Amino acid sequence: MMDVLYVAGTLGVGGTERHLSLVLPELARRGWRLEVALLGGDGPFGDPLRNAGISIGQIESPPDLPIPKLRGFLNLRGKSRTLADRLRAAPPRLLHCFLPSCCIVGGWAARTARFGPVAMSRRSQMNRPALFFGDKWLERVALRQADLVFGNSCAVLAELKGEGVMPERLRLVHNGIELAPLPTEADRRSTRVAEGWRDDEVVLVAVANLIPYKGHADILHGLAEVEANGLSNWRLVLVGGGAPQHASILRALAKELNIANRVAFLGPRTDIPRLLAAADVGVLCSHHEGFSNALLEYMSASLPVVATATGGNLDAVEDSKTGRLVPVADPRLLGRALGQIIMDAACRVRMGAAGRAKVEKEFSLDACVTKYEEAYRALWAEHDQAMSRP
Incomplete structure (x- = not known):
C-alpha cells in the first residue's frame, strides 16, 4: 500500500x-x-x-x-x-x-x-x-x-x-532547504564576470515570478529614489518568469525612471544558487506571501535580506539582524532601506552571516x-x- x-x-x-x-x-x-x-x-x-x-x-x-x-x-x-x-x-x-x-x-x-x-x-x-x-x-x-x-x-x-x-x-x-556551501572568492568572481557584473557594484537580486503582487514595481521605484540621492554603484537582477505583458510593463517603468541601464531581466534560471553566491543583497517585496523559498535561499547564501513585513517574511527575517523589513507597497521607505544597505558593506557581511546561521538552526x-x-x-x-x- x-x-x-x-x-x-x-x-x-x-x-x-x-x-x-x-x-x-x-x-x-x-x-x-x-x-x-x-x-x-x-x-x-x-x-x-x-x-x-x-x-x-x-x-x-x-x-x-x-x-x-x-x-x-x-x-x-x-x-x-x-x-x-x-x-x-x-x-x-x-x-x-x-x-x-x-x-x-x-x-x-x-x-x-x-x-x-x-x-x-x-x-x-x-x-x-x-x-x-x-x-x-x-x-x-x-x-x-x-x-x-x-x-x-x-x-x-x-x-x-x-x-x-x-x-x-x-x-x-x-x-x-539544504544549506548551500559557501562559495569561494574565485567562484564568485567568475560568475560576476560571466554575468557582466562589475566588482564595484552592489548586486541586488530578486528571485520571484514577474507577477504584480510580488512588488517588482515597488523595487524599481525605491531604487529610483536611491539613484536620485546620488547612489549609483548598484545593479538590480530580476530572476523569474511570469506574464510577458507584466515584464514589458516593468521594463517600460525602469526606462521611465531612468534606471534601465542598471536593471537586468534574466527570466527563469536553473542556476539560482550560482547567481546568489555572487550577489550582495536579496530582495523580496511581495504584497502578500505565505513563506518564500527565495528568502531561505538568500540567507543560506549569506545574503542580507530586504523584504516586506508581511506573511512568512516575518517568520524568516529578523529586522536589523538578518536584514531589513519594510512596510508593504512603500517605495520611499524601501528605497531608504536599500540605500542604507548598499552603502554599508560591513552591515551586509554581518547580516548575511546571521541569516545563514538562522537557516541552519531553524529552517533545515x-x-x-x-x-x-x-x-x-x-x-x-x-x-x-x-x-x-x-
Missing part, C-alpha cells in the same frame, strides 16, 4: 513545486512510499522525484466543456471523480493535497470515495487572485473538513483559524521533513483509533 498520495497542480517552476522537490525525495530516502498525482503538467521539478523513485501521474481532465463561465468549476469536478476512482481502486494510507485547486479536488474526491485520512496544505495568504467565481469559498470548506491542515507561516495559520479550521487540526511546518530540510513525518504518524494513529471504536 502507498503511504502518501500527493495531489499537486504542476511540477513547473514555483515555490510549492520547489518545496515538493526537496521534501518528497528526502521522505523517500527515509523509506516512505510516495506517489504524486498532478492536475496539470509535469515540469523541471519532476526530475528530483523520479530520481528518488517516486511515481508521477496525471489526473485526467474531462472533455472540453462548452460553458466558459463554468469551465473552471466543472473541470475540477471532473478531475475529482477521476481521483475518487483512484482512491477506491488503490487507496493510500493518506491523501495530502497542496494548493487551492488540489484541496478542492481532493476534498470532493475523498467524500465521494468515503476515504480518509486527508491532509491539506495552504502555502499562501488568502488575498490571492481568484481562480474562478466561488473557488475561495470551496477551498475554505475543503480545509475545514480535512483531518489535518498544514500552514507554512504563522500568518497563514492565523488566517486558517479565522476561517474556521479547528486549532487542533493545524500544524506549522516552515519551508526547509531535515527539520522540515521530520515535522511532516511526526504529523503523518500521529494522524494515522488517531485515524486507526477512531476506526477501531465500536
Whole structure:
C-alpha cells in the first residue's frame, strides 16, 4: 500500500513545486512510499522525484466543456471523480493535497470515495487572485473538513483559524532547504564576470515570478529614489518568469525612471544558487506571501535580506539582524532601506552571516521533513483509533 498520495497542480517552476522537490525525495530516502498525482503538467521539478523513485501521474481532465463561465468549476469536478476512482481502486494510507485547486479536488474526491485520512496544505495568504467565481469559498470548506491542515507561516495559520479550521487540526511546518556551501572568492568572481557584473557594484537580486503582487514595481521605484540621492554603484537582477505583458510593463517603468541601464531581466534560471553566491543583497517585496523559498535561499547564501513585513517574511527575517523589513507597497521607505544597505558593506557581511546561521538552526530540510513525518504518524494513529471504536 502507498503511504502518501500527493495531489499537486504542476511540477513547473514555483515555490510549492520547489518545496515538493526537496521534501518528497528526502521522505523517500527515509523509506516512505510516495506517489504524486498532478492536475496539470509535469515540469523541471519532476526530475528530483523520479530520481528518488517516486511515481508521477496525471489526473485526467474531462472533455472540453462548452460553458466558459463554468469551465473552471466543472473541470475540477471532473478531475475529482477521476481521483475518487483512484482512491477506491488503490487507496493510500493518506491523501495530502497542496494548493487551492488540489484541496478542492481532493476534498470532493475523498467524500465521494468515503476515504480518509486527508491532509491539506495552504502555502499562501488568502488575498490571492481568484481562480474562478466561488473557488475561495470551496477551498475554505475543503480545509475545514480535512483531518489535518498544514500552514507554512504563522500568518497563514492565523488566517486558517479565522476561517474556521479547528486549532487542533493545524500544524506549522516552515519551508526547509539544504544549506548551500559557501562559495569561494574565485567562484564568485567568475560568475560576476560571466554575468557582466562589475566588482564595484552592489548586486541586488530578486528571485520571484514577474507577477504584480510580488512588488517588482515597488523595487524599481525605491531604487529610483536611491539613484536620485546620488547612489549609483548598484545593479538590480530580476530572476523569474511570469506574464510577458507584466515584464514589458516593468521594463517600460525602469526606462521611465531612468534606471534601465542598471536593471537586468534574466527570466527563469536553473542556476539560482550560482547567481546568489555572487550577489550582495536579496530582495523580496511581495504584497502578500505565505513563506518564500527565495528568502531561505538568500540567507543560506549569506545574503542580507530586504523584504516586506508581511506573511512568512516575518517568520524568516529578523529586522536589523538578518536584514531589513519594510512596510508593504512603500517605495520611499524601501528605497531608504536599500540605500542604507548598499552603502554599508560591513552591515551586509554581518547580516548575511546571521541569516545563514538562522537557516541552519531553524529552517533545515531535515527539520522540515521530520515535522511532516511526526504529523503523518500521529494522524494515522488517531485515524486507526477512531476506526477501531465500536
